[in-house]
Amino acid sequence: MSSENPRRNFLRQSLLALSSGMVLPLSSFSESLKKITSPNKTSMNPIITIKPLGFQWETSDPFLFCVHHEDAFPKGNAEMGPDTSFLKGRHMGDDFIIKDGFRMYHGKSVPGFPGHPHRGFETITVVRKGIVDHADSMGAAGRYGNGDVQWMTAGKGVQHSEMFPLINADKDNEMELFQIWLNLPKRNKMVEPHFKMFWKDEIPNYTHHDKANKSTVIEIIAGEINQLKSQNPPPNSWAADANNEVAVWNIKMQANATFTIPKTAKGINRTIYFYEGSDITVAGTKIDKYHAIQLISDIDVEVLAGASSTSILMLQGRPIGEPVMQYGPFVMNTKQEINEAFEDYHATQFGGWPWPKYDQVHARELTRFAKYADGKIEKKEI
Numbered sequence: 017m018s019s020e021n022p023r024r025n026f027l028r029q030s031l032l033a034l035s036s037g038m039v040l041p042l043s044s045f046s047e048s049l050k051k052i053t054s055p056n057k058t059s060m061n062p063i064i065t066i067k068p069l070g071f072q073w074e075t076s077d078p079f080l081f082c083v084h085h086e087d088a089f090p091k092g093n094a095e096m097g098p099d100t101s102f103l104k105g106r107h108m109g110d111d112f113i114i115k116d117g118f119r120m121y122h123g124k125s126v127p128g129f130p131g132h133p134h135r136g137f138e139t140i141t142v143v144r145k146g147i148v149d150h151a152d153s154m155g156a157a158g159r160y161g162n163g164d165v166q167w168m169t170a171g172k173g174v175q176h177s178e179m180f181p182l183i184n185a186d187k188d189n190e191m192e193l194f195q196i197w198l199n200l201p202k203r204n205k206m207v208e209p210h211f212k213m214f215w216k217d218e219i220p221n222y223t224h225h226d227k228a229n230k231s232t233v234i235e236i237i238a239g240e241i242n243q244l245k246s247q248n249p250p251p252n253s254w255a256a257d258a259n260n261e262v263a264v265w266n267i268k269m270q271a272n273a274t275f276t277i278p279k280t281a282k283g284i285n286r287t288i289y290f291y292e293g294s295d296i297t298v299a300g301t302k303i304d305k306y307h308a309i310q311l312i313s314d315i316d317v318e319v320l321a322g323a324s325s326t327s328i329l330m331l332q333g334r335p336i337g338e339p340v341m342q343y344g345p346f347v348m349n350t351k352q353e354i355n356e357a358f359e360d361y362h363a364t365q366f367g368g369w370p371w372p373k374y375d376q377v378h379a380r381e382l383t384r385f386a387k388y389a390d391g392k393i394e395k396k397e398i
Contacts, residue, residue: 092182146191163216239263
């Protein structure tokens with residue numbers, strides 16, 4: 017366990033790096049994006065805006081932001097990191113520029129995010145490829161990936177680490193994940209921390225076949241479609257109330273498939289993020305890869321995939337509609353609450369760090385698993 021001063025130095029460094037690299041203020045981020053409006057816009061056109069995507073994706077209330085991590089990590093060494101020859105010329109500890117196909121992020125020997133605090137919101141980590149090792153201040157731990165999802169409620173305060181161990185020593189280690197930040201309403205910002213695993217084989221999948229028998233498969237991480245519901249979100253989540261219409265769907269379409277996103281209640285914020293494929297046509301408008309399309313929620317929207325397999329992430333939800341005060345890893349409603357978060361963290365470390373290292377990784381031979389704060393253990397095959 018480090019002494020108090022190194023802890024504080026680590027917090028300062030984490031806040032600076034997080035606020036510059038992962039948690040840009042949404043207002044300035046919005047201004048930095050070029051707004052593209054749909055041509056031939058009519059009152060019935062469901063498209064509100066089309067915007068290009070970067071590393072951090074703009075989202076709408078109740079979401080705070082989304083990051084798309086995609087790294088081609090090399091073979092892992094004995095420590096499950098890249099060979100030291102790959103680390104030359106990097107800004108170690110704050111490496112967000114792709115070099116040799118990958119970033120180290122805040123990791124120094126293993127890529128990832130060593131122990132850091134959160135308060136006042138939730139993280140939803142959707143891992144499409146690769147492995148994530150989790151450890152936290154509640155004594156909980158886990159290894160998940162290759163289709164799994166972790167949903168964590170930070171609530172009144174938690175420290176956790178998210179490291180990306182390079183399990184494969186004999187071949188490259190591909191990594192692709194989304195981290196989505198979902199806000200908590202004021203009444204739930206100080207609830208007890210909680211995390212839950214949605215294992216790949218337990219996530220409901222809805223399959224649709226169009227008239228040409230082309231398929232669209234939807235991984236329902238949150239929400240429902242045609243009465244097929246997701247697993248239950250954590251109990252204090254904004255998504256736990258079905259009236260809030262929160263949906264997190266990963267939509268996978270065959271080439272040239274057609275699918276209609278069904279309408280939902282009026283006033284729901286809905287955005288689809290086109291991240292894989294050649295092009296799509298949304299309500300008659302052709303759109304290139306790596307764009308976000310904000311949609312009117314109470315209109316059915318037809319999506320036509322282009323000439324290659326297509327993947328789309330959809331985020332929707334009823335706005336919380338409360339003030340958002342965000343500084344680094346803390347998201348509250350007022351500046352005073354942010355100051356209190358810093359004071360509480362310095363005083364309590366949100367329970368301390370019960371692990372040997374802040375960049376904790378688990379033994380290479382371990383399978384996917386979750387160890388919860390109450391001692392419950394779940395195990396899955398790699």
